[in-house]
Amino acid sequence: MTRDGGKRERILAAALEIFATQGFSNTTVQEIAERAGVGKGTFYTYFPTKEDVFTDLLNDGLIHMGQHIENKIQTLKGSVVKLRAILREQLRYFHDHQPLCRLIAREAWGHNDQPSALAQRIRTSYIKMLQEVIDKGIKEGELRTLDSETAATALYGMVSLVALYTKDLSSDEALRNVEMTLQELFFSGITQRQPIMGEA
Amino acid sequence: MTRDGGKRERILAAALEIFATQGFSNTTVQEIAERAGVGKGTFYTYFPTKEDVFTDLLNDGLIHMGQHIENKIQTLKGSVVKLRAILREQLRYFHDHQPLCRLIAREAWGHNDQPSALAQRIRTSYIKMLQEVIDKGIKEGELRTLDSETAATALYGMVSLVALYTKDLSSDEALRNVEMTLQELFFSGITQRQPIMGEA
Amino acid sequence: MTRDGGKRERILAAALEIFATQGFSNTTVQEIAERAGVGKGTFYTYFPTKEDVFTDLLNDGLIHMGQHIENKIQTLKGSVVKLRAILREQLRYFHDHQPLCRLIAREAWGHNDQPSALAQRIRTSYIKMLQEVIDKGIKEGELRTLDSETAATALYGMVSLVALYTKDLSSDEALRNVEMTLQELFFSGITQRQPIMGEA
Amino acid sequence: MTRDGGKRERILAAALEIFATQGFSNTTVQEIAERAGVGKGTFYTYFPTKEDVFTDLLNDGLIHMGQHIENKIQTLKGSVVKLRAILREQLRYFHDHQPLCRLIAREAWGHNDQPSALAQRIRTSYIKMLQEVIDKGIKEGELRTLDSETAATALYGMVSLVALYTKDLSSDEALRNVEMTLQELFFSGITQRQPIMGEA
DNA sequence: GATGAATGAGTTTTCATTCAT
DNA sequence: AATGAATGAAAACTCATTCAT
Numbered sequence: 001m002t003r004d005g006g007k008r009e010r011i012l013a014a015a016l017e018i019f020a021t022q023g024f025s026n027t028t029v030q031e032i033a034e035r036a037g038v039g040k041g042t043f044y045t046y047f048p049t050k051e052d053v054f055t056d057l058l059n060d061g062l063i064h065m066g067q068h069i070e071n072k073i074q075t076l077k078g079s080v081v082k083l084r085a086i087l088r089e090q091l092r093y094f095h096d097h098q099p100l101c102r103l104i105a106r107e108a109w110g111h112n113d114q115p116s117a118l119a120q121r122i123r124t125s126y127i128k129m130l131q132e133v134i135d136k137g138i139k140e141g142e143l144r145t146l147d148s149e150t151a152a153t154a155l156y157g158m159v160s161l162v163a164l165y166t167k168d169l170s171s172d173e174a175l176r177n178v179e180m181t182l183q184e185l186f187f188s189g190i191t192q193r194q195p196i197m198g199e200a
Numbered sequence: 201m202t203r204d205g206g207k208r209e210r211i212l213a214a215a216l217e218i219f220a221t222q223g224f225s226n227t228t229v230q231e232i233a234e235r236a237g238v239g240k241g242t243f244y245t246y247f248p249t250k251e252d253v254f255t256d257l258l259n260d261g262l263i264h265m266g267q268h269i270e271n272k273i274q275t276l277k278g279s280v281v282k283l284r285a286i287l288r289e290q291l292r293y294f295h296d297h298q299p300l301c302r303l304i305a306r307e308a309w310g311h312n313d314q315p316s317a318l319a320q321r322i323r324t325s326y327i328k329m330l331q332e333v334i335d336k337g338i339k340e341g342e343l344r345t346l347d348s349e350t351a352a353t354a355l356y357g358m359v360s361l362v363a364l365y366t367k368d369l370s371s372d373e374a375l376r377n378v379e380m381t382l383q384e385l386f387f388s389g390i391t392q393r394q395p396i397m398g399e400a
Numbered sequence: 401m402t403r404d405g406g407k408r409e410r411i412l413a414a415a416l417e418i419f420a421t422q423g424f425s426n427t428t429v430q431e432i433a434e435r436a437g438v439g440k441g442t443f444y445t446y447f448p449t450k451e452d453v454f455t456d457l458l459n460d461g462l463i464h465m466g467q468h469i470e471n472k473i474q475t476l477k478g479s480v481v482k483l484r485a486i487l488r489e490q491l492r493y494f495h496d497h498q499p500l501c502r503l504i505a506r507e508a509w510g511h512n513d514q515p516s517a518l519a520q521r522i523r524t525s526y527i528k529m530l531q532e533v534i535d536k537g538i539k540e541g542e543l544r545t546l547d548s549e550t551a552a553t554a555l556y557g558m559v560s561l562v563a564l565y566t567k568d569l570s571s572d573e574a575l576r577n578v579e580m581t582l583q584e585l586f587f588s589g590i591t592q593r594q595p596i597m598g599e600a
Numbered sequence: 601m602t603r604d605g606g607k608r609e610r611i612l613a614a615a616l617e618i619f620a621t622q623g624f625s626n627t628t629v630q631e632i633a634e635r636a637g638v639g640k641g642t643f644y645t646y647f648p649t650k651e652d653v654f655t656d657l658l659n660d661g662l663i664h665m666g667q668h669i670e671n672k673i674q675t676l677k678g679s680v681v682k683l684r685a686i687l688r689e690q691l692r693y694f695h696d697h698q699p700l701c702r703l704i705a706r707e708a709w710g711h712n713d714q715p716s717a718l719a720q721r722i723r724t725s726y727i728k729m730l731q732e733v734i735d736k737g738i739k740e741g742e743l744r745t746l747d748s749e750t751a752a753t754a755l756y757g758m759v760s761l762v763a764l765y766t767k768d769l770s771s772d773e774a775l776r777n778v779e780m781t782l783q784e785l786f787f788s789g790i791t792q793r794q795p796i797m798g799e800a
Numbered sequence: 801g802a803t804g805a806a807t808g809a810g811t812t813t814t815c816a817t818t819c820a821t
Numbered sequence: 822a823a824t825g826a827a828t829g830a831a832a833a834c835t836c837a838t839t840c841a842t
Contacts, residue, residue, distance in 0.1 A: 407823095438823080438824090439823060439824040440824075441822095441823060441825060442822080442824070445822070
């Protein structure tokens with residue numbers, strides 16, 4: 001599958017790690033080439049410009065994340081079930097692919113003059129998907145009637161910030177705990193269920 | 201407004217706008233000076249380095265946002281009431297200070313190798329505050345028992361992403377609609393209230 | 401004598417000290433003004449450019465040194481007597497006016513593109529004087545017949561390098577010792593007087 | 601001569617010439633690169649900073665001059681013979697390597713705030729050597745008893761100033777004449793040998 | 801195909817000099 | 822007359838990109 005000894009992949013992997021840590025501008029092609037174990041010239045055999053690796057990384061990443069999650073929910077039935085799976089998988093995905101996701105996140109805030117270009121794609125390609133699930137749930141009565149775009153964005157924001165801010169998410173247990181909290185929060189809200197009727 | 205005809209302020213304002221659009225590295229001192237309507241040298245009369253304007257901007261911004269919101273909730277009683285106010289005010293603040301908040305958000309993901317320095321401060325200075333309110337609410341039975349740190353981060357993530365992603369938030373009505381959605385979502389969850397009582 | 405409260409003199413003195421320590425290029429007008437206790441703008445009331453203070457300093461210095469030494473020898477009779485006095489006074493002058501002399505010396509090697517300009521003046525204004533004394537001494541038979549220009553330059557080089565290189569020349573005793581050595585050297589040479597006559 | 605077509609050497613040579621003429625501060629990297637016939641960036645492929653070429657030049661120069669002269673005198677016997685050779689070789693070396701020596705000389709007066717660093721080395725590495733020869737000569741009775749450090753410095757000062765000040769030293773004859781004068785001066789003094797006994 | 805030496809456009813920063821107060 | 826805020830020209834240095842080997 002990889003002619004050329006996987007050089008392209010090695011470069012992408014190296015770039016990902018360094019971009020994620022240092023950002024686009026503070027990363028030199030030299031560094032990437034070194035970490036990938038190739039000459040600087042070789043970098044340009046595989047990518048026309050530094051910007052291109054970045055874009056490729058982002059595109060591939062977004063596609064991969066989208067597909068990964070769509071795969072997971074494809075066979076599931078019911079909006080709540082689907083959304084629960086999305087929440088879980090997205091959290092896990094962010095956690096398992098921290099560097100990539102950090103890149104996506106930062107890019108989402110616009111790393112340069114055409115911030116929309118890709119941030120746009122996040123909204124359209126990924127958040128749109130969430131939105132559709134939510135819309136369906138509303139129509140079918142499983143979900144409360146609310147603005148689905150806002151809800152989808154909120155879900156995405158919740159999970160991504162938690163995934164990237166929470167210091168210790170390395171143990172499986174910690175991850176599960178955080179997930180449970182988010183599930184509760186997103187599906188039932190933070191408020192203590194009011195003692196409906198005379199239950200007290 | 202002060203001596204020097206507010207040059208310092210003009211530079212800060214110009215820097216804020218450009219940094220927010222283009223990021224730190226893609227912004228040149230030249231651009232800032234031009235937009236501020238001063239000479240390049242003048243920039244250096246007021247700030248030792250380019251990095252310093254950036255830091256000043258961020259520090260002041262974080263302090264300002266924190267104080268603004270703390271002021272708003274200080275006199276309120278009850279965790280739910282407080283959290284509702286926080287949600288509303290934060291949304292509004294992000295909306296009213298888009299450039300600044302975009303800066304804060306992006307910085308949170310680390311604009312360079314020492315991302316923690318300021319990201320840390322957001323967590324400690326701002327999210328900690330949310331966490332305390334939630335903790336109190338849990339203790340007093342107003343809120344469901346859940347991991348308060350995760351909940352606080354989730355609230356912050358929800359609001360900030362929605363504020364920055366939502367294209368049209370300019371009309372007061374749009375803003376109110378989005379707010380309402382988030383309030384419902386955060387406090388009551390997305391799920392349609394289960395047919396309470398013995399309807400099954 | 402000094403209208404304006406001696407500001408000009410204060411600037412010259414300040415400039416001399418800093419130029420001597422840091423060189424022309426590494427000295428800023430700001431520094432000079434500060435050390436002189438005046439505003440930066442005031443500097444330009446008294447001197448058209450930074451270069452001008454430097455030149456003035458050098459010119460005045462050369463003139464002053466020349467006059468000082470000429471005064472000392474004017475009344476003396478005999479070339480050897482005169483040269484001995486010159487050697488003594490020059491050594492002392494270098495020692496007493498280290499900063500100025502350091503400036504002159506460095507300039508002599510050319511501090512910029514027109515190195516000759518001033519180096520020339522040293523040769524013409526000062527070394528010429530030595531040369532004349534030597535020439536007279538030769539003609540009158542007091543001095544050995546040799547190339548007077550070379551001898552004059554050598555005398556100047558001897559004294560100036562010793563004055564500026566010798567670490568401890570602060571005590572009067574040390575100064576006298578060094579002078580004695582130079583006198584012996586210049587007038588009688590380093591060689592042990594050959595066993596005159598048939599002593600062997 | 602080495603790989604890279606001697607670029608490093610070309611840069612060093614160019615730098616030497618320009619530094620010697622214009623001084624360190626008045627020389628731009630651009631100029632050096634141009635004169636060396638390379639791009640500005642290439643300069644930085646070979647030297648980390650402008651300061652580094654300067655230092656390399658000086659270090660190499662001092663070492664070279666020292667070795668050159670030590671080689672010349674190593675096999676000679678007798679202090680007077682050695683000193684005569686030193687005087688001759690130093691004069692010739694200064695003359696043959698004017699730019700380098702101009703650099704060394706100027707540095708001796710301190711080209712910036714840390715003049716000692718290298719000026720020190722001149723004293724220690726080179727003048728010390730002269731001093732040792734003189735000391736030996738004194739001990740063995742060939743030379744007059746005098747302060748050897750002062751004498752060594754004087755010799756150095758004499759020769760270097762004459763070498764750098766004397767306008768026309770290009771013909772071999774001129775050089776020999778100047779040398780003879782200095783030899784006479786340094787070894788026998790300027791004074792006409794007193795009519796010892798009744799010779800007149 | 802792989803490489804790294806060569807390059808110059810572009811960026812930050814300094815500082816002599818001007819000029820309004 | 823004295824000042825220092827304002828300025829932009831100039832200089833060191835970086836790094837994406839090219840290209841000869």
